[in-house]
Amino acid sequence: MPTPPGVDALLELFAELTGVMFCAKDADGRYTEVNDAFVRRTRERTRAAVLGRRARDLFVPALAERYEEQDAAVLASGRPLRHELELIRRGNGVAGWYVTTKLPVHDSEAGDTVVGVVSVSEDLRAPEDSDPSLPALARAVELVASRPDRPPRVEEMALAAGCSTSVLERRMRRVFGLAPTQFVLRTRIDHARALLTGTATPLAEIAAACGFHDQPAFTRQFARLAGETPGQYRRRAR
Structure with missing residues (x-):
């Protein structure tokens, strides 16, 4: 089947991105396209070494399982997965926050069947000091920041910012790339x-100091975001 017009140019454009990781997978979970920013977060050094492989071949089990669950949900429902907060290691080994969106790929010639998933993960850098909302x-x-052990509700955050919850949501997404609840979770982690x-x-x-009900809840949430347990994170950091 011929490549749709513009796809090659789009892939070339994604290849130039340094702060956004891009990948495409087929219905079997195999990577069919990735950019260099994506390659740098794996143990491989080239695109050729990544293409044709699955998440379980490239990432630690906790992360691979999460990615495969996300892909399966998109493939089964045909609906996008938007604005998922993730803690990902950059190319220099330092962990940073990203927001991931995954979209289904449809084959219109096969009755609009979902045949794959495309994903982008945007690096959440520091906000611009010049933003008037800051x-x-x-x-x-x-x-x-003052209450990691007692996470404030969105209504409390809006009151502190002097705006409605809907305005807070828009401003937080524009400045930080996150919903208020995601920002709270990022701060606690x-x-x-x-x-x-x-x-x-x-x-x-x-766990208690960061507002989690107990240690198991803390461990589950930390591992979901970082791909390793708090104990593993501490041992590796040391």
Whole structure:
């Protein structure tokens, strides 16, 4: 089947991106296209070494399982998965926050059957200091940072920022690339990472300090986002 017009140019464009990871998979979960930014987060060095392989071949089990669950949901429903928060290691080995969106690929010649998934993960860099929304949002950010053990509700964040919850949502997404609830979760996990690497605080106490009901809940959420348990993260960091 001939390549649809514009696809080659689009792939060439994705290849130039450095802060966005791109990949495409077929219905069997095999990578059919990736850009260099994606290759750098694997253990491989070339696109050729990634193409044709599955997530389980390239990533630790916790991450691979999560990616395959996401892909299966998109393939089965035919609906996009948008704005998933993830903690991903960049090419230099330092972990950073990304937001991932996955879209189904349809084959119109086969009755609009879903035949694959395309995915982009955007690196959430620091916001621009010049953004006019930042001063007001700073009050909400300070509220979140001051209470990692008691995460504020969106309504509380909006009150601190002096706006409605809907306006807060729009401003947070524009400045930070995240919904307010995602921003709160990121802050709590970042606090946990600091405690894991900079202190000898027991995991159960870190869980409580970061607003989790108990250590198992903390471990599940941390592993879902980072692909490793808090204990594994601490050992590797040391």
